[in-house]
Amino acid sequence: MIFSFSLPALDLKDVNSKLSDIFNFGEDSNEGTTVFRSLNIPSGGRAESLGTAITGLCDDINFFDYNPAGSSILENSEIAFFHNAWIADSAMETLAGTLRFNNLGLGFQFKCFYVPFTEYNLFGDRLAGNYYSETSLAFNMAYNFFAGYDFRGLSLGYTVRTSWRNMPDYADNQTDKIQSGSGLEQSALAVMADLGLLMRFDFLKNFDSLDPNLTFGLALNNLGLAVTGFSTDFEFDDSLPSRISAGFSWRIFKNLLVTGEFRQPVNLMNFSSSQKFSLAAGTEITFTDSFDFEAGFMLSGGNPRFSIGSQFDLKGIKMNVNYTLDLTSSFNPVNHISLSARLLMGDRGRTKIRTLAFEKYAEGIGLYSKGDRQSIQQAIEKWIHAKQLYESIGIKFDPAIEAITTAQNLLTVHDQIRTFSSLETGM
Structure with missing residues (x-):
């Protein structure tokens, strides 16, 4: 994606306006009132294939962006890489890893959203070319309390995350020369936390399995603050995209899983400016031990997003290919593809x-x-x-x-x- 700005003065609000097609999730008068909106972009893979209805599932490393309690119930330790080719030239790259010690789960995640950033003057001359990016580093810890054979426990977890918004330097209005440090003024640092819980048990189970077939989840995501103005005076930035999510997953049959989720954004600086709620649902059909098919749906505002994907084994690596038709990002359909690779590291015996x-x-x-x-x-x-x-x-x-x-x-x-x-x- 190429951004073209008319001088004078480049402003972060102008950038947010240009980014609206990337981050807009339905027609909402409060859209654009939050920053670090890349936190709303799914990393991709199986989570996106299921419509991002993951808060009440979290049985693999996809839990990171949805429910931090998930690391305490993963069957295997995992290392995973995700590539999500989002809209136009923008993309999200994610690297994550988890390790479980009985009921204790630990994890880390590094993710970077980036988009080409090009500035032109009034005559159409190219002045600056760089990348606008939002980069996050997160650490997770969770514990599964009261774990038993009948009741599988109450999992509680948290994730602490720091994110950096990098704004490229831009040109002087009069001389067309790049102003050193001009981007730093509108760059920002955010610190936030996620909190979550999971409850798992059997319900109307008609097949043999040691895993419970019903899970409920609740999560609070992106609770924190951001500061900007590093080259001048520090000040609080706009609100982060905080949200409350509640969801479930139910394996009705051994080869059929359904998930559902309700998500309510919350503007911590001005509750009246909170965005509209969204709904998501997904289903997974297991054909063999090494091949699954997923489909998902999300409704945000008045616009839907449809996803399909498949998960398969490739020489011991869990691969997922996802295709999404996104009607929430613009008036015209936007298609994008994500890929993920998960290496299962065993369950420590x-x-x-x-x-x-x-x-x-x-x-x-x-x-x-x-x-x-x-x-x-x-x-x-x-x-x-x-x-x-x-x-x-x-x-x-x-x-x-x-x-x-x-x-x-x-x-x-x-x-x-x-x-x-x-x-x-x-x-």
Whole structure:
């Protein structure tokens, strides 16, 4: 995209006006009242394929821009790269990584939105060429509390993020010479935080899986402030694109997932200037273990955005290709494509521990079914071992706990019967 400005004086409001086609999400009188609007651009990949209805899902590294609680429930540690060719010549590049230690999740994300920036004078001569960019660095931490086999826990998380808006230097009105430091005056630094929670459990589940099939999520995103005027006097910039999001995901069948989300932007500096709410929904169909198809829809203001994509394995790397038809960015349809590559780094042995625990649990059931006292005692030992294995990965193994209690009660009954029989014999 090439920006052409008529002098005199380049102003950030002029730039925001030029960027409106990129960031506008529907007809809204309050659109343009926030800064760092690249925070509203999805990184791409599976999240965008699902219409960005991710707040109540977050089962892969796409959680970063939606719900910070997600890092504590990811099955695998991940490293991922995203490229989103947005509108015209603008693009978003993202690098992210996560690491999970039982119920503790950690992560980082680096993302950069950039667009070519060219300035001309009144005669059409090219004066300056550079890039307008918004770059963010984020760190995440989350923990899954009360994790168990039946109730999968309450995940709470936060992400702290710092963002830098780089405005290129522009020319002097009289001499057409580049003014050193002129862009710095309108550049800005933002510091913000995301807060989120997730609850997961089984609901009307008709298939075998260790993963819960229903998840609810709530998130507060981009809560913070921005400052500008670095070459003159510091001052607060306009409000960041803060928002409140609530969503769910429900795996109705083993190969069918649906997601939904409600999103309300909030202008922290002037609540009356908050933008309109948006709605999003997505669906994912799993054809094989290595191929999924996704489709998504978002309605913001009066305009929709449609997305389709597919996720597939390529030599151990999860790839996603996404196509979006975006009617929220201008009166004419705008098409863009995103690509993502996710490298799964393993689960630090949690799957092996769960498998071994189930083997011990099944052995205990076999012993318990024999019914004699010695076999029941041996079954309890197996179940205690299974419970301890689950505890080593931070999960309460409810089936083993219930089985131990039942078996111990049965042994008590055995002892009472033996005592009663001895009394009768003595009499």
